[in-house]
Amino acid sequence: MAGINKNPDRDWIKQRLIGASLCIIAVFSLLFLRLMYLQLIKGEEFRRLSKTNCVRLKSIKSSRGLIYDRQNNLLVDNRPAFDLTIVLEDANPLRETVSRLAMLIDEPYEDLMDSIEKAGRAAFYKPLTLKRDITRDQLAIVEAHQFDLPGIYIDIEPTRHYIYKKTAAHLLGYLGQINRKELESGQYPNLRSGDSIGRYGVEKSFESFLQGRRGGRQVEVDVNGRVIKVLKTVEPQSGNDLSLTLDLKLQQRAEELLTGKDGAVVAIDPSNGDVLVMASTPSFDQNDFIGGISTKKWRTLMDDPGRPMNNKAIQAEYPPASTYKIITALAGLEEKAIDRNSTSYCPGFYRFGNRRYQCWNRHGHGEISVVDAMAQSCDVFFYQTGEKLGVDVLAQYANGAGLGRLTGVNLAHERDGLIPTAAWKKSRYRESWQAGETLSISIGQGFNLVTPLQMAVFIAAVGNGGTLYKPRIVKAIKDTNGSVVKEIEPEITGGLPASGENLSIVKEGLFKVVQGNRGTARRVRVKGINIAGKTGTAQVFSRKAGEKFENKKLKRTLQDHAWFVCYAPAENPKIAISVIIEHGEHGSSAAAPVAGDLVATYLKSEKNSLATPIETAASQVAPDNQE
């Protein structure tokens, strides 16, 4: 508390209040002076501007960034489209003008009025889009009758154009119109109703880079809505361009090879994780999505049993089948359950409990070591290896190899697959793990699920000596002048849980799959290039022990999926490929030739400086073998 003589009295308060009053008077005078300035001095001018209502906003759309492949081939660009717009304030009388327009361009009057209704009344002075992308003929007619069509304008809008129809559609993705919720979220301050944003693929993942900044003009217009004077201009900014890791030629070749089949191909550069090919068939035409896809086209796509809207490379999960034997072998060698020389005897089946687990070769492989078991895909050898390891140890190695988890590719909707453990089954089905199930798992059947991309990353790691890369789809982001805005570096996500020595044993087996005399994929040898790989045939439904189906007699949808994973050249891999053909029956006959063709296309086009040619094996091929 202050002292008695220092205590403020009423005079003190009065003095302070007078000070405050003076401040208030000053501020109010300022406000009033400003009012006088606006309403008296500038009043006439503002009255004139408001009478003619002549200030309009004209938007200048920015162009979206372009997309190139790794060799700078343009994949996606923008073409000019002509949009018909209307400014309600200028279109007088409205109904007459619109009906005249409808007659001239031969479009239903109701459709045009509908698009006005939809926009609501809020935007009286802003141009509304009447019809997007009108034809050249319609454009000519509207231009010729401009004086009879007050308030009707033509906007030239850059529109997305996918140069190679259906090529890499899943990877590139498509656009869709921004919806109200997204607009209100505040994440797209630069966009407005009617604009497009990436909905799928790279278009979606790299939206923030591809999107440009809208520009615009404040203009003064006359009674007929013609621009008299440009008051202010903000130039639009184009979006940034993307350089993909994709190889257009190889992608096109892959899609050609998959024509008529449902399946996926992924090719990766094992030295850095670059995605050279990501194909999924059947595909779709991205150009259909521009300006909104028609309901009919959308239904057709959705009803197609081949699931064209699904990127099978990352969204489809398949049992890995015999390709999984690579994991079983690595785990067995690392855990010392087997070694290079240990053998198993394969009589064509393996008795476990009271069940017979078949080997695909009913005649048996006889005494067989890990390298040959890999080359000939002997089931019995891996049953026994898996039995020694148990499901959880197998899962540990599978997870270490990047299976059962996302690869981290920068695309939405990636699936992580499934690597089962005893605990997983317990919590999922409330049932204990059966030892027999481990046998199925060890040859890649049962609960196991993987995506083609996961397998590509995995086999690339086997090829490059054990390094798992995050699949890279975009190398660099560049501005319109071509200077790099952002470089995306290769990223290592882990290493295979295997020693170099054990890895080389497995690689020897993979080499013999193609290059060995009895390898399951010996038919796909490419002259001059050594390929190392593994076939797989994934059962679509589980068969009872001892049952043998004639695959050809089964309905197509029940036939097996064909797998092939490989890398080449085996000595110094430049490409790793994973192929799945749905219901293609045998990995060796359906999937492997696709991979072989791609290896040849890629390595031969790259340059012909390859390892010493080796003898093509066509002459030595035994009768067609199931793997």
Add this chain to the structure above:
Amino acid sequence: MMFDRRLIENFDWGFLGIICLICIAGLVILYSAVTAGWDGAGVHPLFKRQVVWMGVGFIVMMSTLVVDFRELNKMNLFIYILCVGLLVSTLVTGTMGGGSRRWLVIGPLRMQSSELMKISLIMSLAAVYSNNVSLEGLGFRNLIKPAILCLIPFGLIVIQPDLGTGLLLLLIAGSITLFVKVEKKVFFTLAGLGFSAVPLVWFFGLKEYQKGRILTFLDPDRDPLGAGYHIIQSKIAIGSGMITGKGFLQGTQNKLNFLPEQHTDFILSVLAEEWGLVGCGVLLVLYFFLLFWGLNIAYACRNMFGSLLAFGVTIMIFWQIFINIGMVMGLMPVVGVPLPLVSYGGSSVVTNMVGFGILLNISMRKFTSG
């Protein structure tokens, strides 16, 4: 009965009269702002809702008269804690609901809790300062408690995020503090701190769009398609009203929806367009009387707490008027502060009415000192 006769005799009918006149003017302007360009039949629902809010506001104002304002001196800490609690709870529930974090929902009513906080802070500061005013002014020690009282709600409001209301809170608190007088060295230190904080706030405190607004204010050409365009349209509306205006419901800028937020923050441009300089002058004079009357109440009160409280409420109204009108006329950056009793909005109406209730309360008990 706790109302004795003297209270009724001392009731400040003049002040109530001014409030009523401003309310009527506000409703007339709002009617035009919401009706223009509206197709629906009958009266616009927003107008009806505003009438209801004003009714609610009057009831709340009258109920604040029941309790002697000096009771507020004792209750202020409780009220303060309650208001901070409400701020925290809107933050928490808002976050969980994923919606806007400014609203406090009680049944059908939605209040912005930051609005109530303004009144509560004024009460707390009046209570603290009334205990340690001195002729030399306040020293650093005296400012510790007020600073804490002020910064807690400021922080909570800024993370909502509602920088506009947060800054308004600081302006009100700063005005009261300066009114009470601070020592010279304190004044210069605080001023120095304030200036040195500007670059810090600019680089770390402000979001991109907030910086944009300030830059656009300094240079309207920077964003001729967004805020700059709104300011230009607002200026056209105001200027085109000239001396007598275009007439009730005749504003073309208003009717054609050229104006942004014409029924809330930009409502003054509707008044200016339709009623001209005359109409705006009348409203400014009404506001001026309102503020002057408020300061007079502060003077007439023989209780330091009452005087400071009356000053605080008056200055709160003042800042709202100044910021809103300054913004609409292009003298200030665009910040969302409503025009008292004129802009549409229940929270603002009710809060201001509570403030006026407090002023009436002080006014009718001015002769009871102590």
